[in-house]
Amino acid sequence: xxxxxxxxxxxxxxxxxxxxxxxxxxxxxxxxxxxxxxxxxxxxxxxxxxxxxxxxxxxxxxxxxxxxxxxxxxxxxxxxxxxxxxxxxxxxxxxxxxxxxxxxxxxxxxxxxxxxxxxxxxxxxxxxxxxxxxxxxxxxxxxxxxxxxxxxxxxxxxxxxxxxxxxxxxxxxxxxxxxxxxxxxxxxxxxxxxxxxxxxxxxxxxxxxxxxxxxxxxxxxxxxxxxxxxxxxxxxxxxxxx
Numbered sequence: 001x002x003x004x005x006x007x008x009x010x011x012x013x014x015x016x017x018x019x020x021x022x023x024x025x026x027x028x029x030x031x032x033x034x035x036x037x038x039x040x041x042x043x044x045x046x047x048x049x050x051x052x053x054x055x056x057x058x059x060x061x062x063x064x065x066x067x068x069x070x071x072x073x074x075x076x077x078x079x080x081x082x083x084x085x086x087x088x089x090x091x092x093x094x095x096x097x098x099x100x101x102x103x104x105x106x107x108x109x110x111x112x113x114x115x116x117x118x119x120x121x122x123x124x125x126x127x128x129x130x131x132x133x134x135x136x137x138x139x140x141x142x143x144x145x146x147x148x149x150x151x152x153x154x155x156x157x158x159x160x161x162x163x164x165x166x167x168x169x170x171x172x173x174x175x176x177x178x179x180x181x182x183x184x185x186x187x188x189x190x191x192x193x194x195x196x197x198x199x200x201x202x203x204x205x206x207x208x209x210x211x212x213x214x215x216x217x218x219x220x221x222x223x224x225x226x227x228x229x230x231x232x233x234x235x236x237x238x239x240x241x242x
Contacts, residue, residue: 002028002059005129009055012125013106017055020047020108023126024058025065025101036093037136037200038084038101039127041143041150042115044209045071047108064096083208087140090223091231100134102127104141104150117148124157128193135198137238144184144204151184151204158188159197168203168234169214169227181206181214183227185234201238203231 010017022043049057063069066085071078077085088095104127105119144151169183185203192198205213216222 001031001133005031005059006055008129009059009126010052012129013051013055013123016107016119016122017050017052019051020049021051021106022049022054022058022108023051023102023106024054024061026099027062027064027096028060029062029097030064030100031130031133033133033135035134035136036099037130037134037139038099039139039141039150039154040101040103041112041207042103042105043108044110044112045108046110051106064101066095066101078209079212080209083212087205087208087213087223090228091235093235099140100130100136102130104153112143112148117153120153124153128190131190131198132192132194136200138201138203138235139188141202141204143207144182145206149204151202154188154202155186157190158186158202159191168230169224181211183213183231201234203234 009023026038066081069081070076071081085095088099093099105115105117105123106126107115107119109115139154141150141154143149146152165184166186167182167184170181183203183205185201188200188202190198190200205211214224214227216224222228
């Protein structure tokens with residue numbers, strides 16, 4: 001399977017293989033049917049590796065970038081890493097073994113705004129291969145604040161999408177009343193290259209590099225109890241969709 005992904009990846013991503021970017025953050029052991037899927041938007045920071053090299057390496061990787069890498073200059077973990085690890089710990093989901101993790105767009109940039117959002121469609125063909133393997137009950141994504149986000153793109157790609165956004169949690173500005181933090185979700189149906197369809201719950205958060213999930217009033221180190229309960233309920237519902 002790994003060799004198939006590499007060879008198909010080289011064909012699908014041919015025009016960007018010599019550009020800087022990254023593919024997989026989870027180990028190859030997480031590429032299993034029934035596992036969860038975690039999608040960011042695109043790799044940030046300084047480009048350190050070409051896509052063709054990262055494709056070759058990451059499809060076979062045995063480590064996990066969330067745990068085993070430090071993305072800051074002093075090799076300490078970033079807020080993004082810490083918050084992702086904390087989220088799955090509180091959900092009771094094994095991030096190492098049960099979550100396949102990558103980005104919607106594989107090209108590296110300092111800011112998301114520097115990336116052509118049209119590249120999401122180009123990279124989606126590789127994601128279809130991953131979805132064919134995973135058939136994930138839930139796709140977690142961070143970034144849901146505008147039309148050029150992972151969440152918005154997944155809505156566009158969902159087959160015959162008619163569902164309205166479901167807002168699980170919202171915090172509004174006291175001054176303007178406008179929403180400044182929302183956890184959204186919807187029931188997605190995706191058409192795969194073999195013309196089969198899969199159903200997945202899509203759960204999205206404001207980007208973890210900038211926002212943390214609201215905390216418990218009794219314990220700052222813990223997620224808000226109501227949010228945690230609702231997330232677990234939605235995830236359990238996703239298992240009933242299968």
